[in-house]
Amino acid sequence: MKLVKKTVAFLLAAALCGGALAGCGPKTGDPDKTVTICLNMSDQNLFNPIIAAFEAKFADKGWKVEPTWAASGTVVDKQNTLVATRRAPSVILGGDVHLATQRRLLLPLDDLIARDDDEVQVDDFFPEVIERLRADGQTYYLSDYYQTSLLYYNKTLFDNDELAIKAALNANTANPLRAGPATTHYPAPDWNLDDLTNVGRVLTKRVGSAVTQWGVGATYGYWGEWLVHVKQAGGDVMGADGFVSLNTPEAIAGLTVFRDKALGVGSGEERWNKKISPAPGENDLGHFVGGKTAIGFSGHVGEWPTYKAMNNFNWDVEILPVGLTRREGGEFAINGYGVYKDASNPEAAWEFIKMLTGKRDSAELLNFGYLTPRKSGRDATLAVPKAERPAPQNMEAAFDSVLYGSTLPSYSYFQYVEMTIIEPSITSMLEGMPPAQAAAEATDNANKYIRTIL
Amino acid sequence: MLKRKTKQHLQFWAFILPGVTGFLWLGVYPILRSLYLSFTDRSLLYPDETKWVGLRNFSRAFQDAIVRQALSNSLVYAVSTVVLSNVIAIGAAILLTAKIRSVAAYRTVFFIPSILPAVTTVIMFRWVFDPNTGVVNQFLHTVFGIPSDNLPKWLYRSNTALLTLIIMSLWGFGGRMVIYLAGVNNISRTYYEAAGLDGANGWQQFLHITLPQLSPIIFYNVLMSTVAGFQVFTEGMVSGAANTPFYVVNLYNLAYQPPYMLGYVSALAWILFAIVLAVTGVYFFLNKKLVHYEN
Numbered sequence: 001m002k003l004v005k006k007t008v009a010f011l012l013a014a015a016l017c018g019g020a021l022a023g024c025g026p027k028t029g030d031p032d033k034t035v036t037i038c039l040n041m042s043d044q045n046l047f048n049p050i051i052a053a054f055e056a057k058f059a060d061k062g063w064k065v066e067p068t069w070a071a072s073g074t075v076v077d078k079q080n081t082l083v084a085t086r087r088a089p090s091v092i093l094g095g096d097v098h099l100a101t102q103r104r105l106l107l108p109l110d111d112l113i114a115r116d117d118d119e120v121q122v123d124d125f126f127p128e129v130i131e132r133l134r135a136d137g138q139t140y141y142l143s144d145y146y147q148t149s150l151l152y153y154n155k156t157l158f159d160n161d162e163l164a165i166k167a168a169l170n171a172n173t174a175n176p177l178r179a180g181p182a183t184t185h186y187p188a189p190d191w192n193l194d195d196l197t198n199v200g201r202v203l204t205k206r207v208g209s210a211v212t213q214w215g216v217g218a219t220y221g222y223w224g225e226w227l228v229h230v231k232q233a234g235g236d237v238m239g240a241d242g243f244v245s246l247n248t249p250e251a252i253a254g255l256t257v258f259r260d261k262a263l264g265v266g267s268g269e270e271r272w273n274k275k276i277s278p279a280p281g282e283n284d285l286g287h288f289v290g291g292k293t294a295i296g297f298s299g300h301v302g303e304w305p306t307y308k309a310m311n312n313f314n315w316d317v318e319i320l321p322v323g324l325t326r327r328e329g330g331e332f333a334i335n336g337y338g339v340y341k342d343a344s345n346p347e348a349a350w351e352f353i354k355m356l357t358g359k360r361d362s363a364e365l366l367n368f369g370y371l372t373p374r375k376s377g378r379d380a381t382l383a384v385p386k387a388e389r390p391a392p393q394n395m396e397a398a399f400d401s402v403l404y405g406s407t408l409p410s411y412s413y414f415q416y417v418e419m420t421i422i423e424p425s426i427t428s429m430l431e432g433m434p435p436a437q438a439a440a441e442a443t444d445n446a447n448k449y450i451r452t453i454l
Numbered sequence: 455m456l457k458r459k460t461k462q463h464l465q466f467w468a469f470i471l472p473g474v475t476g477f478l479w480l481g482v483y484p485i486l487r488s489l490y491l492s493f494t495d496r497s498l499l500y501p502d503e504t505k506w507v508g509l510r511n512f513s514r515a516f517q518d519a520i521v522r523q524a525l526s527n528s529l530v531y532a533v534s535t536v537v538l539s540n541v542i543a544i545g546a547a548i549l550l551t552a553k554i555r556s557v558a559a560y561r562t563v564f565f566i567p568s569i570l571p572a573v574t575t576v577i578m579f580r581w582v583f584d585p586n587t588g589v590v591n592q593f594l595h596t597v598f599g600i601p602s603d604n605l606p607k608w609l610y611r612s613n614t615a616l617l618t619l620i621i622m623s624l625w626g627f628g629g630r631m632v633i634y635l636a637g638v639n640n641i642s643r644t645y646y647e648a649a650g651l652d653g654a655n656g657w658q659q660f661l662h663i664t665l666p667q668l669s670p671i672i673f674y675n676v677l678m679s680t681v682a683g684f685q686v687f688t689e690g691m692v693s694g695a696a697n698t699p700f701y702v703v704n705l706y707n708l709a710y711q712p713p714y715m716l717g718y719v720s721a722l723a724w725i726l727f728a729i730v731l732a733v734t735g736v737y738f739f740l741n742k743k744l745v746h747y748e749n
Contacts, residue, residue: 077710084498084716101712105499209603221694280696281610283586412713420520420707424612424697431611431696445519452514453713 031344033062035352037091037337038079041069046368047356054355063348090343091352094141095336096132100410106338108138112350119354128402129373133336135410141336142357145370148401149228149330151187151196151321152288152296155314157213158186161202168198177322187295189397191321193232193257196295200261200276203294211278214285217293218262218277223408223418225298226426228330230254231406232323237418238409242454244422244446246439253324255426255435262430280430289313298330301398302369308391317392319401332405334373371398413453421446491720498714511721520704521722525729527616528701532683534620540675543627547634548664561635568629572688579622580693583608615695622689630675637671638664666746673745677737684730701726 035054039047051065068089070078075093082088083105094102113120122130125143133141158165162185169182177190187199200215219225227237235251238244245251262279264271278284288296289306291313298320307315320330337353339346362377372378378399386393408414422442429438456464492511496504515521550561567575582588591605608618645663654662665672690700701722709719 080498080710080714084501084714086501098712101499101714209601281585281607414712416707416711416713419711420699420704424699427612427696448519452517453715 029064029066030062033064033345033348035063035065035091035345035348036068036089037065037352038068038070038075038082038089038093040072040075042072043368044069046364050355054352057355058348058351061348063345063351065352088340088342090340090345090349091356092338092340093335094338095143096332096334096407096410098336099133099135099140101412102338103135103140105341106140107341107343107346108140109142109339109350110139112339113139113142116350116354119358121359124359124374124376126373126375126378126402128332128405129334132332132334132407141334141338142353143334143336143373144357144360145335145365146373146402147301147331147333147335148371148398148405149298149320149332150301150317150397150401151191151319152299152315152317153187154288154291154294155186155316156291157203157294161185164202165199168202169195172198186316187318187321189319191318193321193323196297196321197261197276200295201274204276206273211275211283211285212292214278214293215276216261216295216297217284217288218279219298220280220427220430222423224300224331226255226258228298228320229257229323231329232320232326233257234325236409237422238411238414242409242411243450244417244443246422246446247436247443250325252436252439255429255439257324259429259435263432280427288315300369301371304369304392305367308367313391315391316394317397318394319397319404328404328406330401330405332402332407334407335370413450417446417449421449488720488723491717492724493721494717495715496717496720498709498716504717507717511718512725514718515722515725520699521701524699524701524704527698528684528686530616531620531623531686531700532680535623535683536676536679538620539624539627539630539679540672542624543630543675544634544668544672546627546631547638548660550631550635551638561632565628565632568626570626573692575625576622576689576692579618579625580609583618583622585610609693609695612697615693615698619686619689619693619695619698622693623686630679633671633675634668637668641667669745670747673737673741677734680733680737681730684726684733 047067051067054065055063068078068082076098079089079093088105092102092105094106113122120142129143129146130139133139133143165185166182169178169185172178172192172194175190175192175195177192182188182190196216202215203213204211204215205213223237230237230246230251231254233250233254235248235254236245237251246255260274261277262275264273264275266274284290285292287293288299289303289310299317307313320327323329337356339349339353343349359374359376360372362372362374362381365372365377366381372381381389381395382399386395389395392398425433425438425442425445428441429435433441493506493508494504495507495511546564550557550564554560583590585591585605585607588608590608594600594605595602606614609615641664645667646659649659649663685702686700687702687706689695690698690703691706705719705722705726708715708722
């Protein structure tokens with residue numbers, strides 16, 4: 001009996017220790033033959049065929065891909081953790097937004113690109129994409145997709161008010177982009193900010209004190225929308241010196257546009273009637289996807305799969321209207337892959353990056369909410385007649401928007417400063433603080449902070 | 455053969471080794487490591503470029519306005535939740551000692567929320583306090599006739615966000631209530647009988663018997679809830695409350711957003727430790743004066 005007890009105790013202890021030890025450390029194969037990378041779990045159907053194709057192509061060398069799948073929105077966090085614990089993946093996921101922080105982790109790719117240009121075909125990428133993946137004259141990433149700001153619109157809601165919309169557009173005779181009467185009631189490249197506001201008012205419906213349909217949706221909590229208005233007004237969140245520059249007249253004018261959409265203009269009932277967007281905490285009727293918002297400003301290409309999956313959701317896109325002074329200012333964010341500087345087998349990592357960023361079926365990418373950064377992909381997409389395309393049909397706008405997009409400031413502290421210091425002032429502005437005061441407060445607080453870290 | 459005493463020693467070490475190893479590896483080492491990092495400029499992404507910076511991280515923390523604001527929010531939250539949750543927990547514990555039917559069911563119902571994951575609770579309360587569709591505003595509108603435009607925006611406004619988070623925290627008072635319940639049940643009935651004979655009413659009995667007898671437990675609960683209040687994280691991270699940064703949320707953001715300043719964050723963590731230690735010291739000082747121990 002004593003022996004049985006001892007044996008059981010030993011087996012239990014061995015099982016516990018074995019289990020604990022088995023959980024320690026990553027289960028990696030031969031580092032010289034393994035490409036490691038962190039990827040979005042929800043994109044497994046997109047990446048698994050590429051991984052299989054890579055492993056088949058390099059079966060003679062025994063190269064394998066070992067992806068670490070992470071939940072959407074946590075992929076870079078996961079990657080950072082691996083880098084911090086000296087287990088960096090051989091392929092680093094990044095892009096223009098991450099260039100400032102990741103640059104010293106990456107190998108410059110120019111020599112490899114030049115060597116393998118028959119396969120890479122770097123001229124096939126939009127030049128705007130390649131340009132934004134470079135720093136100090138070196139290219140650090142290649143891209144497989146990008147995100148861009150667009151005007152989203154619900155065609156059904158526009159059709160319901162066709163005459164009123166045309167009347168509002170035609171009343172805006174000061175719009176220099178439009179010579180003569182409006183040819184369509186849908187958003188068009190000849191729209192300016194006044195058109196957006198006027199049509200937004202037509203499409204905002206009220207029953208008593210309740211709004212039953214919003215003209216223009218709104219995005220709060222980060223820079224996604226207000227920064228577009230600031231840039232379109234000729235301002236910017238940060239200057240070339242790395243300090244916040246929201247207190248310029250141009251930036252304040254842009255913030256005022258953003259504020260007025262949500263809070264209205266004037267006072268009392270007039271103000272209420274001129275609102276075209278829900279303020280924070282106000283009923284947004286499910287935002288654009290809820291079907292009761294006529295226009296989504298800026299938006300995110302990543303949401304296309306959701307829109308596509310909805311029955312009877314009749315929608316399309318257009319390039320952003322010209323803002324207070326210009327059209328440029330929408331977001332242009334590029335996803336990219338680079339080779340980790342201390343990768344055991346950088347050649348294998350590079351080969352995998354070539355496959356990730358090679359010529360792909362652009363329609364398949366679109367199903368995952370990604371826009372191809374390659375001209376060949378664009379041409380293939382646009383070769384399909386507009387009427388035969390699934391929504392969004394106006395893919396020309398999706399590709400043209402690249403010309404008007406701008407990237408975020410390339411300072412490593414931008415995200416923290418924006419989310420932690422600037423955003424509270426934006427919130428205060430939406431609670432009633434005058435835009436100039438909010439801009440001054442944000443600029444002052446942010447620059448005080450930046451001085452402590454520079 | 456090994457001597458009996460040697461064998462006992464070996465068995466002792468064999469049994470405690472896994473626990474001690476885990477404690478040293480996962481507890482002591484990270485604490486000492488973070489102390490070291492607090493004197494460096496360690497970044498998450500560039501561990502090999504770490505440099506010793508002395509007390510610079512600490513001096514910078516005292517000039518950081520965000521740190522001050524976050525500490526202020528955490529302090530208000532901690533004080534409010536300590537007071538309110540303990541008052542409610544004591545009240546509930548006393549009510550649940552009454553001889554009523556299904557008292558065990560009530561105890562269970564009150565206790566369950568305290569074992570729910572914090573993330574679940576916060577998400578649930580985001581719905582409860584939703585300005586448009588939440589049950590709280592529906593109630594205020596329907597019962598008190600407050601017009602829709604004047605209903606509070608709760609988490610969406612700077613002036614109500616912290617209050618909403620404090621209200622949300624009270625939901626989990628059940629854990630403390632169970633401890634108070636055990637304390638109340640341990641108080642000898644003879645005290646109450648004697649006080650009753652002397653003509654003391656219920657309030658007087660509560661003030662002069664229940665509270666003093668419960669004071670060691672109050673001390674424990676207040677201490678633990680103060681520490682938890684300063685460390686509040688999930689509520690701030692998940693709720694999306696307007697303009698209400700908490701100390702530990704700011705600490706997380708500094709660590710996991712570019713430029714990933716682990717050194718500075720370690721210094722902030724040690725500053726929080728020092729604050730909590732100082733508050734605990736005050737509690738122990740007051741403990742000698744205010745807490746009643748039978749023996």
